[in-house]
Amino acid sequence: MGERRGKYPTIKDVARLANTSTATVSYVLSGNTDRLISLELRDRVLDAAEELHYTKSAVASSLRVNRRGLVFLLIPQFSNIYFTRACESLEDVIIANDFLPMICDTREDPERERKLIENAVAQRADGIILGPTSSGWKNTAILRKLNIPYVVVGREISPDKDSQEDNEAYFVGDDSYQAGFLAGQCFARNGHRRIGVIEWNGTVSSAMDRSMGFYEGIRRQLRNGGSLEVESSDVLSTEEGYRLTRELLQRTRPTALFFGYHSYAQGGVRYLAEMGLSVPEDISVIMVGTPAWAQFSSPKYHTIYQSEDWVGSTAGRILMAQLQGEESPLLAKKRYICPCQLIEGNSVKDLTRL
């Protein structure tokens, strides 16, 4: 019962109750050993603090010493396993280094991203991990200006042509080009030549690289005839995946479908089911990303696996190295790219044996 509002007990209250000075209380409560304190007094202080349910105000404390103990993790969506998985290993290293990870989602919205970054600096975050939107470079300008440590994950950001900045950001991610390439190659190996591609035309690096890689992986195969039908959208979501797949299949009927993002695949696969098309008999499927549903379903899908934990822990370690301010070999390199891996399921039909 009773009011909230300035109700927290302060160090002063503790001092009064323990009949001593605030300095002493501070020394006792922060375990600072620079000063000798009699056991008797120490106990009195601890008892008083306990009795009042005293909790140190991190805000007053970090105003004084220049350390917030906060790291912000800004990710584009919770429904994107790539980022939530990376988050988990990130949290582990951040916590292990005695920082508190705070997660916010930008919803793939540049404006929201801008506000969240601004918030992070207003909160005086010690560092920031960013899974960027398409405006990632612009929105991080303030971090570069104020020299706040940050690491970009998953999607690369880079200076606009007109910008004169060249202060490249730390980046940890997967080899998106290779991801596409592996998929294209797999279709090629299995003799597919009429292929549908569902891709995201977000202006982030990963999207474009995936397409490039895919085309390169399948190019040879198509030289002797074949077709590539593409359907794409600005929006990355399950629903949009459904719609794109429908559009594409109403136009043409390929033997194989490549989904550049598993969220698209999720919607697309639903459309296939509703149409009574079975995988891989009627149509083959590969997707980038390895969501649970794709592994535990029948058919089990071919997926391109990206090492989210590696990405997370590496990004975390780089940020920590920056914060510790030591010379770390980790900091010598700016771009960390992890190779992908084709995980075979049974969603690709072998056409070469017909």
Added chain:
Amino acid sequence: MGERRGKYPTIKDVARLANTSTATVSYVLSGNTDRLISLELRDRVLDAAEELHYTKSAVASSLRVNRRGLVFLLIPQFSNIYFTRACESLEDVIIANDFLPMICDTREDPERERKLIENAVAQRADGIILGPTSSGWKNTAILRKLNIPYVVVGREISPDKDSQEDNEAYFVGDDSYQAGFLAGQCFARNGHRRIGVIEWNGTVSSAMDRSMGFYEGIRRQLRNGGSLEVESSDVLSTEEGYRLTRELLQRTRPTALFFGYHSYAQGGVRYLAEMGLSVPEDISVIMVGTPAWAQFSSPKYHTIYQSEDWVGSTAGRILMAQLQGEESPLLAKKRYICPCQLIEGNSVKDLTRL
């Protein structure tokens, strides 16, 4: 280049550059209209602030006025769609009310939960939303003690028998009993009498209520003969779902399986697939929770749908009502329970027509 460490420009720097006092700068920058300021000076201040890339320190600011603008969202896991979905609508109402939502995950770990709650109060969070672990009641004691507004979602927490506290927490969640009941009833309607149950024996309310409901839903049916085999675990995870299902099926061979949690179902379904058991021909399945994979797979699974968005937005609105400190009809009630809904797929075989 250059050092981090006290590098942020302060209001004092701005004042110096604009050749005025800190008071004026503060008034201008916070848009406080209590004071008249000449246009000329106002512009000088704004220019100076811009030039220095000044950002107000939320930590200094909220030390002074007693308002943090922070709401912590503590959820047990990112892989649990129930909570991530609730999070999204929570964020919306929190942001709409001009607070900044910070998300942390407790990993279903009571100790971690305790620390995170402590952190939240150390950060002087204005309010807390908690998807509790089994120690939820104990860990929130400090919030009650210090009178910090909080709302519990998804799983109910309640005083230990030995505790003398009776200050019931605000709770928003689904009717877990009904969730179980609907599932039991559905099996009963379809004539199943040899049934396997995979349940979580976490000591949170939802777990126990689900089982109770399920038994009640199926009870009648079993009166004329039948069997119920239960397999349960302390740990809630996909892997454990796999293991429990294996244990159960090695012991007995029911016609239907009830998964109390979709994470268990995910692992269980994989085991079924590996054993070559097909759903619903060989075995019927219902699960609580409606993950994407269960909807987009074939077969489409019977699921018990819980209204995560309703839970999220309601919990958010209750917390905001507390923070606004007004009399809100919302605050009159302590427990908000949303009914569940059986979403039919084709994972339950009708045995009555044989």
Added chain:
DNA sequence: TCAAGCAAGATAAACGTTTACATATTGGAT
């Protein structure tokens, strides 16, 4: 002419910590 009122701005106290510095009390050693 002058007090009163007002516009436009400055000064300084306060928020809850941390910590440099000052003080007071001991017990030896000289």
Added chain:
DNA sequence: ATCCAATATGTAAACGTTTATCTTGCTTGA
């Protein structure tokens, strides 16, 4: 007796804001 070192504690300044209070120079009405 005197001085010093060691121990144990207190005082107060500082961190970056906000805001109550004070100052100054003008206007203006009687």
